[in-house]
Amino acid sequence: QKEVEQNSGPLSVPEGAIASLNCTYSDRGSQSFFWYRQYSGKSPELIMSIYSNGDKEDGRFTAQLNKASQYVSLLIRDSQPSDSATYLCAVKRSGGGADGLTFGKGTHLIIQP
Amino acid sequence: DVKVTQSSRYLVKRTGEKVFLECVQDMDHENMFWYRQDPGLGLRLIYFSYDVKMKEKGDIPEGYSVSREKKERFSLILESASTNQTSMYLCASSETSPSYEQYFGPGTRLTVT
Numbered sequence: 001q002k003e004v005e006q007n008s009g010p011l012s013v014p015e016g017a018i019a020s021l022n023c024t025y026s027d028r029g030s031q032s033f034f035w036y037r038q039y040s041g042k043s044p045e046l047i048m049s050i051y052s053n054g055d056k057e058d059g060r061f062t063a064q065l066n067k068a069s070q071y072v073s074l075l076i077r078d079s080q081p082s083d084s085a086t087y088l089c090a091v092k093r094s095g096g097g098a099d100g101l102t103f104g105k106g107t108h109l110i111i112q113p
Numbered sequence: 114d115v116k117v118t119q120s121s122r123y124l125v126k127r128t129g130e131k132v133f134l135e136c137v138q139d140m141d142h143e144n145m146f147w148y149r150q151d152p153g154l155g156l157r158l159i160y161f162s163y164d165v166k167m168k169e170k171g172d173i174p175e176g177y178s179v180s181r182e183k184k185e186r187f188s189l190i191l192e193s194a195s196t197n198q199t200s201m202y203l204c205a206s207s208e209t210s211p212s213y214e215q216y217f218g219p220g221t222r223l224t225v226t
Contacts, residue, residue, distance in 0.1 A: 032213050043203055043217040044156070051211070088156070092213050100146050100158035100171050101215060 002027040004091050006104035014112050019076040021087050021107050026070070029094030033065055034101065035074045036088040044088055048074070079111045116140070117218035119204050125224045132191040134221050136204030144207045145187035146215065147171075147179065149200040156203065162187055163209070194225045 003026045013019040021035075032051055036044035050056045050063040050072065062075040072091075076083055086108050090101040120135040138145065146161040148171075158171030160179040168179050176198060180188045187206075191198055201222050205215040 034214065043220045046214055046216060049212070049214050090215075099169075100148070100161050101156075102158075103156040105153070105155040 002030075002091070002093060002102050004089055004102050004104040006087075006089050006107050008105060009108040010110050011107055012110045012112055013079050015079060015081060017079055019079045019083065019109055019111070021074040021076075021089075021109065023072045023074075023089030023104055024070055025072070025089075025091045025102075027091060027094050027102070028070065030091045031094065032092035033063070033072045034090040034092075035061075035063060035072075036090060036103075037083075038086045038088055038106065040086075047087075076109075081111045081113050084109060084111045117204055117206055117216055119202075119218040119221050121221050122219060123222050123224075125226065126191075126194050127226055128195060130191075130194050130225075132194050132223065132225075134189040134191075134202055134204075134223070136187045136189070136206075136218055137185055138187075138204075138206040138216075138218075139185065140206065140208075140216075141184065142206040143184075143209045144213075144215075145181065146205040146207070147177075147187070147189045148203045148205065149173070150203055150220075151200050159189065194223075196225050199223060199225045 035047045038044045048063045064073045086106040088106045089104040093099045116139045147159040162181040178190045204218040207215040
């Protein structure tokens with residue numbers, strides 16, 4: 001079974017610092033990668049998608065993809081207490097067409113005021 | 114904004130009952146998905162559908178069935194609910210290529226007693 005691995009945390013980061021979240025995946029054929037944020041008791045909310053090697057920036061968030069190393073990361077700049085949540089890395093299964101995502105178990109991020 | 118709604122936020126059913134969970138999306142998305150989320154196990158794909166009346170099994174389809182009679186509506190059916198089906202159920206929808214970004218509904222927390 002294809003897997004997505006994340007450090008479960010908790011990852012504690014001071015307010016205003018950069019939070020770095022990492023994810024590795026086993027399906028070498030995967031082409032689509034996603035980061036979701038999930039607050040306690042809520043459903044996952046899409047933050048970013050990335051499809052090509054390199055960096056993709058959206059506001060305070062930067063996603064990084066390295067397909068050769070099978071590695072995806074999310075950087076959160078100027079971390080705010082409202083960023084405290086569980087962050088889920090998700091990978092679309094290879095093979096084309098519609099298919100579900102394989103999710104990591106998430107990293108619990110705590111931003112300390 | 115993408116809107117995915119689910120019929121109930123909380124549901125309590127008895128063992129052996131037939132349970133229907135409904136999901137509606139308003140973005141004309143081709144693909145719809147059902148996941149369950151459990152502590153320590155993360156999000157797991159139950160079933161997905163890429164077109165009306167089309168369905169595919171995910172990773173954990175046992176004990177479940179689905180129905181998609183209209184493009185905007187995707188139902189999950191527990192034929193005979195069991196206590197091990199107590200979980201958070203999440204519906205999602207997505208476009209087809211190239212995005213595949215999935216958007217989640219608010220979830221249904223089902224308790225089977």
